Amino acid sequence: METKIFKNITQQDIEYIGKSICNGEVIALPTETVYGLGANGLDSKALEKIYIAKGRPSDNPLILHVANSNEVNDLVEYIPKIAKNLMEAFWPGPLTITLPKSDKVPMKATGGLNTVALRCPAHDICRAIIAASGVPIAAPSANLSGKPSPTTAMDVYNDMNGKIAGIVDGGECLVGIESTVIEVLENSVTILRPGAITEEMLSTVVDEVHFDKALLDKNTAPKAPGMKYKHYAPNANMYTFVGKSDVVANKIVDKIKANANLKYALIVSYDVESYLRKNITEKLMDNIHFLTYGKKDDLTLLAHVLYSNLLKCNALDVDMIIAEGVEERGLGVAIMNRLAKASNNNVIKV
Ligand code: TXA
Ligand code: MG
DSSP states (O other): OOOEEEOSOOHHHHHHHHHHHHTTOOEEEOOSSSOEEEEETTOHHHHHHHHHHHTOOTTSOOEEEOSSGGGGGGGBSOOOHHHHHHHHHHOSSSEEEEEEBOTTSOHHHHTTOSEEEEEOOSOHHHHHHHHHHTSOEEOOBSSOTTSOOOOSHHHHHHHHTTTSSEEEOOOSOSSOSOOEEEEEOSSEEEEEEOOSSOHHHHTTTOSEEEEOHHHHOTTSOOSSGGGGSOOSOOSSEEEEEESOHHHHHHHHHHHHHHTTTSOEEEEOOHHHHHHHHHHSOHHHHTTEEEOOOSSTTOHHHHHHHHHHHHHHHHHHTOSEEEEEOOOSSTHHHHHHHHHHHHTTTOEEEO
């Protein structure tokens, strides 16, 4: 199959892409979080194509994307008051809400669950295409299952060329990691997947905000089926060190000295990079590729570049990746969730 790339999108393109999706094609779309593989959320055959293109396990449900909150009414049994308040506060934006599904939503979209995940993305082109399609658009992240999620059209192309009908190039995704997924009950909210809408932000609208037990205890089964799978895995072995910059830098130096013949990529802050440069010989420096993001506390920037850095590590063909972890507060919760998965839980507090 030829994969058509849509650039400099016109209104005509939007109509064409919307219609193609409505008619059963799979087309990758930009959102503010990561690129998604879009298909008609009410068409089981189109949804099957998503699972095939991604190599995704069939019990892992999809998120239905809507152009505005009114479109939710037909897709759910009822909307609790707090869900309405959350939509008002955070939509369009990186918040996915799971609610009891209506009969209109096919089981193929929900992986057999009775709830459906809904999100209204904060990306103008994406919302215009959803509106033009006239249907909710199911869109999982547009990567091969298990790989880092794509934040540019080129990342999508590398995984999906020849497998889908098209890719809409909307530039770099602003946020860089996937939406916060929450379960909404009558009076409380449970975070199933942390994202850019943080616990602290949800708490400004809802009194009771919990984390799914599985996020705190590895032995509990997660409520979001996708959270149990291996994810975001780069090709090389990866370690994440969390602690004060100088201590983290020393640990990284020790690790590199212990295997001086390997090629390393370091995903670190400027703070750690500068400590490292003071403490490592020039010869060992030859083996290191720095993927330095910025100041240690710039979590927004770290989230923005995280997946693109993991994909760069694959392109650089390094033997080992070492990342600097962050404090699990605010956006740091979502970042550490992704780093832990990418590192296969090799997270070392120093
Ligand atoms: O930011 C995002 O959410 C991106 C963009 C493209 O919108 N999409 C995305 O989709 O990350 P995906 O399929 O890669 O992740 C969806 C997550 C999975 O962990 C899935 O198990 C969970 O949401 N999920 C979907 N429906 C659910 C439901 N009814 N109950 C619990 N978890 C659900
Ligand atoms: Mg995904």
